[in-house]
Every structure is written in structure tokens, then in C-alpha cells.
Amino acid sequence: xxxxxxxxxxxxxxxxxxxxxxxxxxxxxxxxxxxxxxxxxxxxxxxxxxxxxxxxxxxxxxxxxxxxxxxxxxxxxxxxxxxxxxxxxxxxxxxxxxxxxxxxxxxxxxxxxxxxxxxxx
Numbered sequence: 001x002x003x004x005x006x007x008x009x010x011x012x013x014x015x016x017x018x019x020x021x022x023x024x025x026x027x028x029x030x031x032x033x034x035x036x037x038x039x040x041x042x043x044x045x046x047x048x049x050x051x052x053x054x055x056x057x058x059x060x061x062x063x064x065x066x067x068x069x070x071x072x073x074x075x076x077x078x079x080x081x082x083x084x085x086x087x088x089x090x091x092x093x094x095x096x097x098x099x100x101x102x103x104x105x106x107x108x109x110x111x112x113x114x115x116x117x118x119x120x121x
Contacts, residue, residue, distance in 0.1 A: 007076055008027050010064065011077065026076050029056060033051070034051045034093075035049075051112065053110075055109045072095055
């Protein structure tokens with residue numbers, strides 16, 4: 001798969017009775033693409049960030065499966081206490097769609113989502 005040169009961190013929230021905690025999985029060899037699209041709301045049109053990423057199936061550790069509601073952060077993030085507050089300054093997206101494309105010639109996961117993560121790291 002072409003352009004899989006990025007390192008990303010998949011952040012999976014685990015909801016608990018007392019508090020939430022987060023499992024961070026660093027993935028090397030992913031693609032990352034972001035752009036702004038126009039969204040309409042009560043105040044008119046405004047740009048909204050959209051992220052698309054591809055992770056070759058062989059680059060995802062065994063037992064790790066991306067899910068809608070996970071966060072994808074561009075770069076290495078070792079620990080998260082509060083999401084998305086801990087992502088300040090990082091590029092990230094809240095995953096809203098996860099495609100399992102592990103069949104065929106280039107098996108991969110197709111991830112997309114949005115968020116306010118336009119950081120500069």
C-alpha cells in the first residue's frame with residue numbers, strides 16, 4: 001500500500017463505573033490524509049476537519065481492532081488521562097466510520113472521522 005509512512009496512535013476508550021481509562025496502541029506504517037469540508041449549521045457555513053487513514057492489516061497488532069468512537073492521533077502518544085483534552089496540539093480524529101478491507105490484494109483498515117485536531121506536532 002502506498003504512502004504508509006506515518007506513525008499513529010489508536011486510542012480506545014474503556015468506560016468504567018468510576019472513571020474512564022484509555023488504551024493507547026502505537027501503529028507504524030499508516031497513511032494519514034486530512035482536509036477541510038464545508039458544513040452548514042445555524043450560523044452558516046464553516047470549515048470542518050475530516051481525516052482519512054489507512055492501516056495495512058499486517059501493521060495492526062494482533063487482537064487490536066479499530067472501532068467507531070476510538071480516537072486516532074497522528075504521532076506517538078504514550079498515555080491519555082482525558083480524551084480529547086489531552087490531544088491539545090496534536091492532529092487527531094474521532095473515528096466515525098471503520099471499514100474492514102482485509103480481503104483482496106491490499107488488506108487494510110479504512111478509518112475516517114472528524115475532530116478539531118489541527119495541531120502542529
